[in-house]
Amino acid sequence: MATFTGLAPELLEAREKDIFFKRFSMQETKYTQLFEERPSNKAYEDRMRVAGLGRLATKPEGTPVAFDDPVQGSRSRVVHQTYALGFRVTMEMQQDELFGIIEQMPADLGDSARDHMERLAWDVLNDGYAGTRHTVMADGGAAGPLFSASHTTLKSGDVQSNLQNPAVALGVTGLEAMMTQASTVLSEEGRYIDMNQSVLLIHPDNQHKAYELLQTEFKVNSSDNNRSTVVASRSGLRPLEVPYLTNTDGWSIHAPKGQNSLKWNNRQELTFRRADDSETFDEKFYAYYRASVQVDEWRGNFGSNF
Numbered sequence: 001m002a003t004f005t006g007l008a009p010e011l012l013e014a015r016e017k018d019i020f021f022k023r024f025s026m027q028e029t030k031y032t033q034l035f036e037e038r039p040s041n042k043a044y045e046d047r048m049r050v051a052g053l054g055r056l057a058t059k060p061e062g063t064p065v066a067f068d069d070p071v072q073g074s075r076s077r078v079v080h081q082t083y084a085l086g087f088r089v090t091m092e093m094q095q096d097e098l099f100g101i102i103e104q105m106p107a108d109l110g111d112s113a114r115d116h117m118e119r120l121a122w123d124v125l126n127d128g129y130a131g132t133r134h135t136v137m138a139d140g141g142a143a144g145p146l147f148s149a150s151h152t153t154l155k156s157g158d159v160q161s162n163l164q165n166p167a168v169a170l171g172v173t174g175l176e177a178m179m180t181q182a183s184t185v186l187s188e189e190g191r192y193i194d195m196n197q198s199v200l201l202i203h204p205d206n207q208h209k210a211y212e213l214l215q216t217e218f219k220v221n222s223s224d225n226n227r228s229t230v231v232a233s234r235s236g237l238r239p240l241e242v243p244y245l246t247n248t249d250g251w252s253i254h255a256p257k258g259q260n261s262l263k264w265n266n267r268q269e270l271t272f273r274r275a276d277d278s279e280t281f282d283e284k285f286y287a288y289y290r291a292s293v294q295v296d297e298w299r300g301n302f303g304s305n306f
Contacts, residue, residue: 026111030242031121034199035264035293036257043080045265047296049073049137051155051188073154073188076137076296080267083120084288085112091281106272109287113270117289121264122244124293125201125252129163129305136261136298146295147252147303156190164304170206170251172220175213175230175237178253178302185299195300197253200237205248210239247305255300262301263294 038045051071059065087105094102124146127133131145144150149161162181168174182195202210212220214237219226232238237253254260268290275284295301 026114027243029114029118030240030244031118031264033240034201034254034257034260035121035262037264037266040080040265040267040292043267044077045080045263045292045294047076047137047263047294049154049188049297051153054155054189071154074137074143076135076143076294078265078292078294080265080290080292082268082288082290083113083116084286085109086287087285088277088282091283094283106274106285109272109285110270113287113289117270117291118244120291121293122242124262124295125242126244126246128252128301128303129250134293134295137296146298146301147305148298151298153186153190154188156186156188158186158190160186162298162302164302164306167250167304167306169249169306170202170209170213170304172213172228172230174251174304175200175235175253178304179230179235181302182253187299193299195255196236196259197300197302198236198238198256199254200239201245201252201254202239202241203245203248203250204241204243206251207239207241210241214239249306250304251306252301252303254302260300261295261297263296265292265294267291 050073053068053070057066087109089102089105124134128146131143131148134146135143136146136151137143147163149163149165151160151162152158153160162185164174164177168177179197182197185193185195187193200210200214213228213230214232214235216228217231217233219228228234230237254262266289268288270287270289273286273288275286276282277284
């Protein structure tokens with residue numbers, strides 16, 4: 001279908017008027033602040049877990065040293081999808097339109113593409129508690145949701161949680177508990193590791209609460225002089241407000257981009273094309289990209305589905 005003059009006749013009228021179109025700019029890109037972008041040169045991307053050596057064992061005098069081997073875990077695969085949208089306009093409409101709206105349509109394609117890319121990326125977090133569309137690798141070849149109370153380490157068999165269960169609202173108690181979880185995470189081999197949490201992911205509904213928690217040096221809603229345990233200067237957290245999150249009350253904390261295993265696989269960068277129809281003289285504009293999103297490791301991500 002093309003944009004004919006009859007579809008928007010007001011754009012051809014010379015009478016004085018004001019056309020409301022693209023008066024507002026999109027928000028800055030959000031997903032690039034948390035997702036690591038990686039180039040891809042094949043139809044899919046695989047991720048695989050490998051656990052190293054286990055814990056040292058007691059060696060009684062005169063007995064041989066115990067030997068151990070690395071263990072291969074399950075594989076996670078995502079297949080890239082192509083996403084596209086086009087716009088077609090007749091020669092007559094392009095020549096006769098008086099307000100420059102048609103000229104802005106290619107830029108509007110760019111905004112449409114950015115919005116789609118945001119929705120694709122944040123679907124990983126929106127599905128983080130159900131695991132119906134995006135799962136993390138698990139022991140024994142099984143796969144589960146990103147946020148779970150029963151993650152099993154590959155080597156030691158320890159069961160760990162990155163979920164507040166029961167869920168709690170964003171507040172001092174929940175943040176303290178989640179920060180403690182992040183500080184006691186075990187690796188696949190059963191070793192304590194340093195998980196540096198830096199991002200508090202919230203819906204804009206929680207922006208004022210987050211500001212109060214992270215910017216108040218003393219204990220929130222208290223008449224004493226106790227220091228805040230979650231203020232940004234201590235917790236290291238900064239808020240990231242994302243309107244694409246479907247649960248407006250849920251929240252999570254994450255390790256920095258590159259450490260939290262949230263991946264954006266770029267098979268084809270966002271591309272724009274333009275073409276002429278030799279038979280109708282219509283002009284056609286296209287925007288498309290090819291990508292996939294993936295999370296292959298739960299460590300570095302801790303959530304509360306309040």
